[in-house]
Structure formats: C-alpha cells, structure tokens
Amino acid sequence: MDDDDVFKALADPSRRMLLDRLCEKNGQTLGQLCESMDMKRQSVTQHLGRLEQANLISTVRRGREKLHFINPVPLYEVYERWIRKFEEGRLSLLHDLKQQLERNKK
Amino acid sequence: MDDDDVFKALADPSRRMLLDRLCEKNGQTLGQLCESMDMKRQSVTQHLGRLEQANLISTVRRGREKLHFINPVPLYEVYERWIRKFEEGRLSLLHDLKQQLERNKK
DNA sequence: CATATATGCAGGTATTTAACTGCATGTCAA
DNA sequence: TTGACATGCAGTTAAATACCTGCATATATG
Numbered sequence: 001m002d003d004d005d006v007f008k009a010l011a012d013p014s015r016r017m018l019l020d021r022l023c024e025k026n027g028q029t030l031g032q033l034c035e036s037m038d039m040k041r042q043s044v045t046q047h048l049g050r051l052e053q054a055n056l057i058s059t060v061r062r063g064r065e066k067l068h069f070i071n072p073v074p075l076y077e078v079y080e081r082w083i084r085k086f087e088e089g090r091l092s093l094l095h096d097l098k099q100q101l102e103r104n105k106k
Numbered sequence: 107m108d109d110d111d112v113f114k115a116l117a118d119p120s121r122r123m124l125l126d127r128l129c130e131k132n133g134q135t136l137g138q139l140c141e142s143m144d145m146k147r148q149s150v151t152q153h154l155g156r157l158e159q160a161n162l163i164s165t166v167r168r169g170r171e172k173l174h175f176i177n178p179v180p181l182y183e184v185y186e187r188w189i190r191k192f193e194e195g196r197l198s199l200l201h202d203l204k205q206q207l208e209r210n211k212k
Numbered sequence: 213c214a215t216a217t218a219t220g221c222a223g224g225t226a227t228t229t230a231a232c233t234g235c236a237t238g239t240c241a242a
Numbered sequence: 243t244t245g246a247c248a249t250g251c252a253g254t255t256a257a258a259t260a261c262c263t264g265c266a267t268a269t270a271t272g
Contacts, residue, residue, distance in 0.1 A: 004119055011117035012230080013110055016188075023192060031248065043231055045250075064239040064248045072192045079189045082122070086129055086178045118260080137218065149261055151220075170218045170269040 002054070003081065006074045009054035014039070015047045019056065022070040029065045108160070109187065112180045115160035120145070121153045128163065128176040135171045 009015055014037065021036055022028060030048070034041050048068060051057045055074050060067045115121055120143065127142055128134060136154070140147050154174060157163045161180050166173045 003122075007113075007117045007122070010188075011113045014230085016109075016113070019192070029248080039230090040232065041249080042233085042251090046230075061249095066249065070192065075189045075192050079185055082116075083181045083185045083189070086125070086176065086181050120260085135218080145260090146262065147219080148221090148263085152260075167219095172219065 003078065005050075005054040006056065006078055009050050009056055012047065012050075014044075015051055018044070018047055018051060019070060022057065022068060026069055027067045029067060031065075033068065109184065111156075111160040112162065112184055115156050115162055118153065118156075120150075121157055124150070124153055124157060125162065125176060128174060132175055133173045135173060137171075139174065 017037070018033060021033055030041065030045065033048070034044050037044050048057065048059075052059060056071055058069045058071055060069070123143070124139060127139055136147065136151065139154070140150050143150050154163065154165075158165060162177055164175045164177055166175070
C-alpha cells in the first residue's frame with residue numbers, strides 16, 4: 001500500500017464527497033454518483049480513478065454499468081500508521097511548551 | 107477547524123516527514139528541521155506554514171529562533187469525522203459485493 | 213558597534229492537477 | 243439491427259503548488 005496515494009486521494013474535497021456518498025449507499029454506479037457532484041461525468045471518472053488507485057474504492061462491472069464500493073482498509077492503515085502515533089504521548093503539547101519557555105529564561 | 111487544510115497539509119510527503127521529526131523530538135527550531143530535509147530553508151518554511159495553517163503545529167519564538175510543536179488535535183478530529191465513520195459497518199464490503207452480484211443474476 | 217546567525221519576505225518557474233470538450237466503445241431493449 | 247444509454251479515452255487549459263534565488267530583518271555575541 002502506498003501511503004502517499006491515500007493521502008493525495010483524500011486531499012480533494014470532491015473525492016471526500018464521493019467517499020461520503022458511497023458511505024451512505026455503497027455500490028453506486030458512475031451515473032448515480034454524478035448526480036450529486038456538480039461537475040462533468042468525465043471529471044467524476046477521474047476522481048474515482050484516483051480513489052481506486054489509492055485502493056479506497058473497488059469497482060465491479062454489471063453490464064454497461066460500473067458499481068463502486070468503498071474500501072475501509074487503507075483508511076484504517078493510515079490511522080494506525082499516522083494518527084494513533086501522534087495521539088500517544090502527544091497530549092503533552094502544553095507541557096512541552098512550558099518546558100521550552102522555562103529553558104528560555106535561563 | 108477546516109478539514110480541507112488538514113487533508114491538504116497531510117497530502118505532501120515532506121510535510122508528513124516534518125511531522126515525523128517533530129514526533130520524535132518536539133519543539134525543534136527551523137534550522138534543526140532543515141537538517142533532515144534536503145531542500146532549501148525557505149521551502150521548509152513554506153511547508154511549516156501550511157502545517158501551522160492547518161493547526162497541526164504551533165510555534166513559539168525564543169529570541170531569534172522559532173520553535174515548532176506538534177498539535178495532535180486536528181489529527182484526532184480527522185480520525186473522528188472521517189476514519190471511524192468508514193470503519194463502522196464498512197467491513198461488509200464483501201457482503202455488499204456479493205449482494206450486488208446476486209442482483210446481477212436476476 | 214560590527215559581525216555572524218536565524219528567520220522573514222518577494223518574486224520566478226516548472227510540474228501537477230482539476231476541470232473542461234469531443235469523440236469512441238460497449239451494452240441493453242424494442 | 244437500430245437507437246438509446248452508460249461508460250471510456252484523448253487532448254486542452256487555467257489554477258495550484260513545490261521548488262528555487264535574492265534580498266531584508268531581527269537577534270545574539272565579540
């Protein structure tokens with residue numbers, strides 16, 4: 001898994017919107033997703049492509065339609081590798097600040 | 107808090123590297139952070155500016171130095187608003203897939 | 213004060229990117 | 243088979259961005 005692809009995919013509000021829509025109703029077609037997107041279909045396709053590259057969604061063709069499914073795994077990995085790490089012991093921000101300011105007075 | 111600033115700040119590998127460095131050792135100066143960054147000081151300043159705008163770091167001046175401190179709060183909020191949401195009930199990806207494929211057969 | 217050090221600020225530029233348009237392909241249904 | 247519908251693909255463009263260079267300002271120290 002490529003952290004960078006995931007972070008870059010999440011960096012765009014339209015793509016987060018798409019994930020939101022899929023979270024409400026999984027397995028939507030491109031056409032359905034376009035309805036809530038205020039941009040051309042081709043642009044939505046591009047965004048979905050980036051989400052798929054980041055493995056945040058998977059797709060299945062059903063006839064002439066393409067169904068999109070959200071994949072929570074990369075998000076969880078990002079959480080594990082990035083967010084939990086900063087939580088632990090980093091609640092000491094104020095303590096660190098105070099410590100540095102003390103050092104200043106010497 | 108602006109979700110978008112946080113996501114955009116996290117989208118760049120250099121900025122994630124900076125957060126990593128601050129996680130190892132909080133309260134570093136600009137000069138210290140530059141040592142591990144393989145780019146000009148002014149570029150590092152720009153990155154730190156984006157991190158500060160996203161409220162991911164706070165800064166304090168100590169004489170001619172500027173100290174940088176990591177702030178875990180926005181990361182936790184991103185987790186709460188984005189990641190936990192997708193975890194819950196979204197482990198049913200395979201179930202959803204199967205369901206859609208069944209619908210296909212009709 | 214004079215010098216060195218730490219950081220700030222103002223552009224310049226090449227790359228990336230997010231939108232668009234136009235046309236092509238594939239699938240269903242009459 | 244033919245027409246309608248869902249999606250794919252290629253190329254264009256304007257904006258964002260991640261670097262850079264050059265110079266300015268502020269602080270510590272002799």
